[in-house]
Amino acid sequence: MAEGIPENKKRLNASSKEEVKIHIKSSAKFIAVASGKGGVGKSTVAVNIAAAIAIKGFKVGIFDADVYGFTIPKMLGITGRPRAIAEDQILPLEKHGIKVMSMGFLVKETQPVIWRGPMIHKAIKQILTQTLWGDLDYLIIDLPPGTGDVAISLGMLVPDMSIIIVTTPQDVSSKVACRALRMAKTTNLKILGIIENMSYFICRKCGEKAYIFGQGGGEDLAREEGVPFLGEIPLEQSIREGSDSGRPLALEESDSPAKKTFERIVSNILKM
16 A cells, blocks of 8 residues: 555444455545446436546546446556555555456456455455555546445445445436435435436537437436436536447536536535
């Protein structure tokens, strides 16, 4: 571990009777990005939030805990394998000033991860605690969709973790997102708020907003559950292009509505 960086000891709840050590400075903040279902752009949101935080001068990392559908390495354009410097200590890879650890570094891109609950908990714990995160200010954790083993494990391993829920506007998505939100409440996680992704599409010719997937589902859910609504991210080609090219939109010199929304969301998160 880097000299002068204290280990942050994270105690689990009393019933688990376990203590883990995370190699990160004691003031670091942990923010999980979750969704009720897949396909809502959760990982894209996580990557752009991390990038927007980095632009503001903070030291940030991403733990890609989506063990079945890891995409963070692709979205950041980062390849290779982490280097072990001791039997139980590994260095994360880094790109765009963001430290990254992912299952995608440990298996082939197309190789399925076929694990059951106990194996997942062990792997998540091992990766989280053996990585030398260093002097990060923020660690963004990209959770798998739903309310399964990984979310529960991280809720135990990082009891002071905050969480952001990502949904899309349509009713079917927001209803499923509600389950993830209530899981967070049940496990006593701090809920930073809800982000609605793919909220609308702006016509390039007329400038009108088209609400392709419906309107207001994320904001309605936030109001019903009494949590902050962090913002609406429009459906933009530049977001997809950034994810495919390995350079998130938040890093680009752009005045796009989506980038501005990410900046506003991060400004609010940093105040929480």
